[in-house]
Amino acid sequence: MTSPTPLTAAPDLAEPTPGFAGSIGVARRDITPPPGIFIRVWGPATEDVSTGTHRPLTLTALALVADGQDPLVLLAADLGWWQDPADEWHVRGSVLERLGLDSARVLLSLSHTHAGPSTYRGDAGQPGGHLIPPYLDALRDAAVGAAEEALARCVEATLTWTTGRSGVAGNRDLPRDDRYVVGYNPAAHADDTLLVGRVTGADGAVIATLVNYACHPTTLAWQNTLVSPDFAGALREVVEDGTDGAPCLFLQGASGDLAPREQYVGDTAVADRHGTALGHAALGALCAMPAAGTELACLGVVESGAPLAIWGLRTVAQPRSARASHHDVPVALKDDLPTIEELEVAWADIDPLSRVERIRRARNLRASYSDDGAATHPLWVWSLGDCAIVGQPGELYSAFQERLRARFPERAVVVLNVTNAPGAVYLPPEHLYDENIYPVWQTLLARGSMERVLDAAVTDLDERAGP
Structure with a gap:
């Protein structure tokens, strides 16, 4: 052979x-x-x-x-x-x-x-x-x-x-x-x-x-x-x-x-x-997936009618390191955040049950953040070997996970919405703040908040690179 x-x-x-x-x-x-x-x-x-x-x-x-x-x-x-x-x-x-x-x-x-x-x-x-x-x-x-x-x-x-x-x-x-x-x-x-x-x-x-x-x-x-x-x-x-x-x-x-x-x-x-x-x-x-404890590798070349690259499984040891951190990421509240009374007026003509639900959600969201124009958004980062689990309580847009995975292509990056403390606000990318769109008028957080949370996750994973 x-x-x-x-x-x-x-x-x-x-x-x-x-x-x-x-x-x-x-x-x-x-x-x-x-x-x-x-x-x-x-x-x-x-x-x-x-x-x-x-x-x-x-x-x-x-x-x-x-x-x-x-x-x-x-x-x-x-x-x-x-x-x-x-x-x-x-x-x-x-x-x-x-x-x-x-x-x-x-x-x-x-x-x-x-x-x-x-x-x-x-x-x-x-x-x-x-x-x-x-x-x-x-x-x-x-x-x-x-x-x-x-x-x-x-x-x-x-x-x-x-x-x-x-x-x-x-x-x-x-x-x-x-x-x-x-x-x-x-x-x-x-x-x-x-x-x-x-x-x-x-x-x-x-x-x-x-x-x-x-x-x-x-x-x-x-x-x-x-x-x-x-x-x-x-x-x-x-x-x-x-x-x-x-x-x-x-x-x-x-x-x-x-x-x-x-x-x-x-x-x-x-x-x-x-x-x-x-x-x-x-x-x-x-x-x-390859069997546990193995990875796919190029083993060499067989000379045939064409030079054939031969790939197969080889044994690899998985890293055993684990680290966990919790960050309170500084974010800003919207400057023009309407009051509950203003929301009641703005939504006066919609279905009554929907109006009640919207007002209730708005009250509860406000209770989750400070009302002095500044706030923090919690972020948890686990580094497990060359994997990462990033969790937070809001509703991040998918651009967050796409950008984070592109930044760390060598790692498996798991991103979790609706994790741990309340704060189920949307975190859309900043360009959407120019649009009349539900996640933007629902959120309490100002333009750029998603990007601030992303920067915090990148900084954490950069600092925790290696064994």
């Missing part, structure tokens, strides 16, 4: 597999709320309470421990968004307290489903609202229990990443007349990056998978009265069926401008179709 001639006077050619090696464990809890809980989180919704469940809601904990360090705990939950800092801290703060961890070391990432229950104690007086306080207690217990179990189940493992593609998400900024509406714009660019992580034990078995994709879970809208994880439910089912039942964590990406092309429906089959498509795309990426 002909052996490849080793490459001479040529650079080492390889396709690195970004990863992290350490002690890793996973655990899951069912967080499906009881029927009858308050679910009217869409402005035009007419039904107040859930009538049942489409698919279970889950909370999955992934614990990662680097040599000699405190653990990192990533919690992925099928929930929408937080409206009050106290409600969010009731869950995440309890995990930090129980495990004795610094606040930088726990990320509570929400899928952002719009078909979930209210998690706002301020809704306790609404129909079905009496179920919210005990549900928040159940969420706290589920998060603490899953985190503890994940730590107890930690074994030596590797987390490696690959990139796939999916066309489920489309751009949702659609210009119509003198404004933009929120709906599929087939003429605009949509980031189709599907980042897939695989946790593999020393025996080669898959322990868990992670799917990071940017797409608003707004398939199901005001017509739907079933609690649902939206497309994340079917996505997990497909991936878990293809990985011998290993738990799959869905991680919502920077989806401020991305959503399913077909959305705002009451038919749960559409959400399942989206999730199935995403799941198969994730499995396709997983199938193409």
